[in-house]
Amino acid sequence: MTLDAAVADLAPRLLRYCTARTRDAAAAEEIAQETLTALIRHWHRQGAPSCPEAFVFAIARRRAWRVTAARRLRAPLDLLAGHADERPNPETQMVARRECERTLREIGRLPRRDREALWLVAAADLPSEQAAAALGITTTAFRMRLSRARQRLSARLGRQDGQASSANRAVDDTL
Numbered sequence: 001m002t003l004d005a006a007v008a009d010l011a012p013r014l015l016r017y018c019t020a021r022t023r024d025a026a027a028a029e030e031i032a033q034e035t036l037t038a039l040i041r042h043w044h045r046q047g048a049p050s051c052p053e054a055f056v057f058a059i060a061r062r063r064a065w066r067v068t069a070a071r072r073l074r075a076p077l078d079l080l081a082g083h084a085d086e087r088p089n090p091e092t093q094m095v096a097r098r099e100c101e102r103t104l105r106e107i108g109r110l111p112r113r114d115r116e117a118l119w120l121v122a123a124a125d126l127p128s129e130q131a132a133a134a135l136g137i138t139t140t141a142f143r144m145r146l147s148r149a150r151q152r153l154s155a156r157l158g159r160q161d162g163q164a165s166s167a168n169r170a171v172d173d174t175l
Contacts, residue, residue, distance in 0.1 A: 011032065020104075121146060
């Protein structure tokens with residue numbers, strides 16, 4: 001695989017992953033660009049990494065974490081300074097967007113390891129072997145983690161659906 005082919009293959013998946021992790025298109029583009037730059041530097045200085053996907057997503061994962069951590073630290077200060085987040089909230093978005101937000105919210109409530117497994121497979125489109133390498137664990141451990149993450153997410157989403165149905169029945173009973 002050539003460097004150009006690797007970058008062309010990785011760029012869209014890396015951008016999706018970074019966008020999913022940060023929920024900020026500008027930050028995602030910056031992280032993806034910096035990460036691909038690191039890959040290019042490594043390729044020119046030391047040759048191709050043994051697994052370019054694992055190399056790139058391991059770097060992107062750390063950088064996305066730093067960006068989101070910095071944002072969380074700045075949020076209270078921005079609020080005090082009157083620079084509130086301008087993004088629309090879920091109540092003002094379309095029904096489909098609300099469902100997407102709900103799913104993202106539930107993913108955010110999962111343990112960090114579960115979230116990482118889901119993002120690497122869903123947003124980055126990595127096979128289990130490469131996602132495991134990006135996390136520094138065995139493929140078997142990754143598959144178990146991913147399976148448990150999917151089960152936890154499914155249970156959380158199903159539980160909320162059940163709660164909503166109960167609430168709707170209670171409202172219907174009062175009418």
